[in-house]
Amino acid sequence: MKKFEEKTIATEKIFNGKVIKLQVDSVTLPDGNTSKRELIKHPGAVAIIALTDENNIVFVEQYRKALEKSILEIPAGKLEEGEAPEVTAKRELEEETGYTTEHMEMVTSFYTSPGFADELVYVYFTDQLQRLDDAVAGDEDEFVEVYELPLEEAERLMAEQRIHDAKTAYALLYLKNRRV
């Protein structure tokens, strides 16, 4: 749908980083006036809602520089160029948690910050985990610790803001719904 479409007049490319790009688009608004839009381009990401045989949720704790704190999140990672999301999802699960799976189902996808970024997160679910015999190396600048927690404990950590991001908040509600 293109309702209230904002047509691009000009694009100013500001930054081309390892993860994100920044550009400022000059646009024509529906009323004919012009405005500027500050836009982040992101490769997209996957997130995996993973339940162990004991019905615990798999989390990774990671320091998030943008927040200046470490939080527990469901396993997630950026899409590599040309990589199918389900391939990324399995790879990130293996790298971050030491588990793998042959059975993942797509739950949904959503844009995290539609006001300024095109980051799209594909969310998967699995309750059929197998532990890998050997660890799979992940990104060399990523340090994570794995936790396996029941939903009630995770909800408590959410209230304490030790869990504090949108995809993990979504995951907890998803699992709560699934139980009913």
Place this chain on the structure above:
Amino acid sequence: MKKFEEKTIATEKIFNGKVIKLQVDSVTLPDGNTSKRELIKHPGAVAIIALTDENNIVFVEQYRKALEKSILEIPAGKLEEGEAPEVTAKRELEEETGYTTEHMEMVTSFYTSPGFADELVYVYFTDQLQRLDDAVAGDEDEFVEVYELPLEEAERLMAEQRIHDAKTAYALLYLKNRRV
């Protein structure tokens, strides 16, 4: 919590926009190596899960330049400097939907994209809406259309990706849970 803390060695400020700022931090990793983090600074935002007397959910349709499409989202908006989130929430509800309320409850807050941005969204709920007699002017570069839809219809729009953002995906699950 500061586990796996990444200490800042240097900050390079790249962009200072109307909505977002971009900086690249050089950091020391837990293993002593160094890396760079591309970071977006955002003022934060509010979102309102609003139910009408008919038990319909209030949505606003808006063109999102970052996505190059219009989507239906729950009412939302950026925090103004020094403004309390609950004040922003009431203001955005009034500006975007023509409703007001004296009774909002805080649901939760979450970071939308912890990997690269500090945008924190405060989520509120109300089922006590009053229609305003007169429209309240909003941002002059914002064009929105209001919809009031039952949950089942919203879930269908989510499957069609006409609803396609994290806070609204969260809102639908929240309301589904609330019903049980």
